Every structure is written in structure tokens, then in C-alpha cells.
Amino acid sequence: KIKIKNTSIKVSDVSLFQNLIDSLKIPERWKMRIKRHFWRPQYFEDLLNRLETNSDIDPAVVNIDKKKFSEMKNLDQKNEIANRKVSEILSRFDRKIKDPRSFGENKKIVKIIREFLKINCSINKLEQVLKSFVKKNKLNNNVFKDLSTIKNLSKINSKTIFSTNFGRDIEYYTGIVFEIYNSSKKEIARGGRYDGLLKSLGSKKNISAVGAAINLNNLKV
Template sequence: MKSKNLSENILKVIKSNGYKYIDLDTVIDTNLILERSGENFRRFIFSFNDQLGNELCLRPDLTIASCVRYLNNNKKTSEKIFYSGQAFRKGLNKKDSVIRSQIGFEILGSFTEKSDDKKIIETSLKALSKIKYKSGNLVIGNIEIFRILLDKLDCPARWKLRLQRHFWREKYFNDLLKRLETNSDIDPTIVEIDKKKYSKMINGNQKKEVAGRSIEEILLRFDTKIKDPRRTKKGSNVVKILKEYLKIECPINQASKKLNLFFKKNKINLRVQDDYFPITKNKINKLNVRFNSSFGRHLEYYTGLVFKIDIKSKSEKLNIRGGRYDTLIKDLGFKKNIPAVGAAINLEKI
């Protein structure tokens, strides 16, 4: 089956499940991207200036383009939408294509979380009915569990925020764990110098600015560190628990049991219900279904459910990636969080 015909058939399946087709802007405001993803993300995008000097970029992700549309239209109600097109994004691997053809479908304003999560996965599975394959894999994770676990641990608040913020940057996240575990980045000489600076600043003009911040702000940061210090023993235990959590991988029907045993062993007041995950069967539509606690680190905006489906046929390779992103629309400029969940289908010729 040709990829074009397959794409058209998949679009028909999505439409028949109550999703409305929309067109997305190819070009979006670069600042919207950089304000939420950071200046370092600039290396992954194709940006340029228009005739008025405004910096624009080719959409690096169709989900972001869809959320920008929702934001610009000042939507306040729930909508089920789908779209198709190309995203333009550089990768870390120079051999990766910078143009990705995708089909996406979303529920924006998703106020019935568990029900909508299940609908997105069900729509993904129905899309597979248009391609012949012998087997595949469905991996399910949940970023929310990591966030709640982190909140329960005895760790300085600033470190919790740091670990949560950089969870999707695996290498840097592991570097942070090493620092937390060993205090290897703390130089006693620098600590003594900082104490002297603190004493000098507290007796000086606190409205004066240093490197864009007032002395008052710097002192507040010092004060927070003093009241909530990082201790080696506690840091080591936190890292041990997090590393153990991130190794949990099992068939989906064992996920709640494995997680609850982990929580009990580490004396963490958490419990996952048997129906927490949208799928509880180990096999569905020729797919092996597994839980992976560390999955979901490939995109920084996921906040809850994450999943991926990978299959191969004789002529096509199809993968579906999706999840929940309840803070993305607010990060792009909306005044409050708008819960959302969706998925993107990538179809490649083999």
C-alpha cells in the first residue's frame, strides 16, 4: 500500500471518531518557542526575520502549532481536532531528516482526563487497522507519577524543581543526580567566600543590581539555601530511590503492583490504583503492552500519560507518539492551564 493512500485512510478513521480537521500555520513566532523551551532550543529550529524585523520560525512540532492556534483563537471550550502536515526540526543526529510528515489528533480542553487519555489511545489503535502487520509494541509511562514521587522525597525544594524541569534532558538529569548524591560540586573554599559576600551585601544597598538582579533578590536566594541546605546523606538516599524507580519496567498488568511494592519498600505514602492506566491488558491488537517508568523523556512538555506504538510491515514503518500536556498552552501565553492530550503518527517508507 502506498504511503499516500495509507495516510488518507488513517485520516478517514480519525475523522470517523469525531475529530474535526483543521489547518495549521506553517510559520509561528520564535519567541513563543524560546520562552518556554529556552534559548538552547534555538539550535533545533529554522528561524528568520520578516520585513518588520519580527523573528519567526518554521513550526518545529505540530502539537505546538495546534496549541498556538488554540491560544490565538482564545478558545475556552473543549475541541477534538486532527491535522496533517510537516514539522521542521533539526535533530542531534545529523543523519535524521529535518522534515517530518505527521498526522496528529488532539483533545484540547480535556477536562475528563482518564476518559480522554483512553480515547486517544483507542483512536491510535484504530488507525493501525489500516496497515497490515504481524506484531508491535505499545509502551506506556506517566510523568505525573515521577512528579508526585519527587514531591514526597526529603530533598530541598529548589532541587525538586530542578530535577523536574530537566527530567527530559537525560544526560543533564543524570549529572544533577550525581551532584545531589555526592555534593561533588560544592567547594568549601567557595562556600567561605560566599559567606563573606553575604555578610557584605546584607549591610549594603540592597536595591543595587548585580548581573540583572537586585542585591535583595540575591540575598533571598542565599537565605533559601541556608534554610534548606543540601545534605550528602539525604541526597544519596533520594538519588537511590529515583534510580530504582526509573528502572521499573514490566508488562502493563503488573505495573500497579510493582509500583506499590516500590512505594512500600521505600516508605513513600503513595498508591497506584489497578485502573490508573488506560490499558490493563498485556496484549492488544497484536501489540505487546508494557509499562516503563523512564519513558516520556523525549519531549519536555508532557505532564501525565505518555505512550508510543511501534510496528513494521513489509513496506512501511509506523510509529505513534502521544501523551498529556496540561501546561503547554499556558506556557505559550494563555492565562491559565488548559488540559490537553493528543498523539502524532509518523509514517516512513522502508
């Protein structure tokens, strides 16, 4: 048995970020895009800038696209343009027309996302911090409805820190992620929950799974 004194733990929960994005009033395609690229911080920030400023939207191009959209409605829906059926192109553009971005609202939404990713507090204070965050930004009270698993971590180590911006380096995590450090602040273990990994590899359904790795070089017996 190995005993290590003065350990500290850092945790996050990827599902909280997913729940937040699902609750925001932005186009569905943008919700999927933001969640998909959460693991790529630099590109993720670029997406937020585009959402906030609409810098990638040229009104002149939009008007041209709308004209082409009207013209394509008269084409045979089974024809292909650049290896895509006309019906597929029209369907996608129709979704964009019916679910447009809102410049004013998007600035507020990006501010909410950035504020969420700055949360860094003791696990004991997490519930109150999230409640304050929800109230301040007028979000649905159920957006972070189940924190029982996270709160139980405080029973293991009172020094546990929760950071919403932590654990963004491994894409298949779906829930809690963690790292454990020794008294010298060197990582001795890390891991997380990845319920969707096996399905992404061919399984017919999600299978609950948790994994971890220990850094033997930083253990002191």
C-alpha cells in the same frame, strides 16, 4: 478501516515522576531543577551525580559566601550588583542556608530516583510493582495515588509495557505518553498528554490536551 495484527504498546506517565520528586526530602530548588531537566538525560544524570556526591560544593567557597552574605546585609537593598538587586541576592542565598543539601540523605534519594527509572513491567503488574517500590523505600503511600487511567490501558492491549524511563524526548508532556508498534517492532503511532503546553505559550490556565502522530510508512493495509 485499517487493521493491524500483533500490535504492542509502550507507555509511561510523566506525572508519576513529578509526584515522586515532590515527595522526596530535598531542597525545593533541587526538586524544580530535577523536574525541569528530566528531558535532558545526560544533564539529568550529571545533576544526580552532583546531588549524590556534593561534588559542586567547596566548603571554603561556602564559608566565603556566608561572610559576603553577612556583609551584604548592611548594603542598601535597592542597590544592584551584576544587574541584580541586593535584596534578590540575599533572598536566594537565605533560601540556600535554610534549605541545605544533606549528603547522607541525598545518596539515598538519588538511589530511589535511579531505581524508579529502572521500572519496566507489564501494565498488569504496574500497581504491585509501584506498591513494592513505595514500601521498600519507605515513601508516602499516596505518592502514586491514581493509576486508574494507566490500568485501563491493559483492557486495550494485554502486551502493553510500562516503562518509567520512556517518553523523555519531548519536554511538554505532562501525563501519559505512548508508542504503538507493529509486529516488526516498527513504530506506527506515538503521542501523549500535554495539559500545560498552552499555558506555557500564553494561556492564563492549563488546558487539557492529548495529541498523537501516525507513521504512515509503517502501516500495512
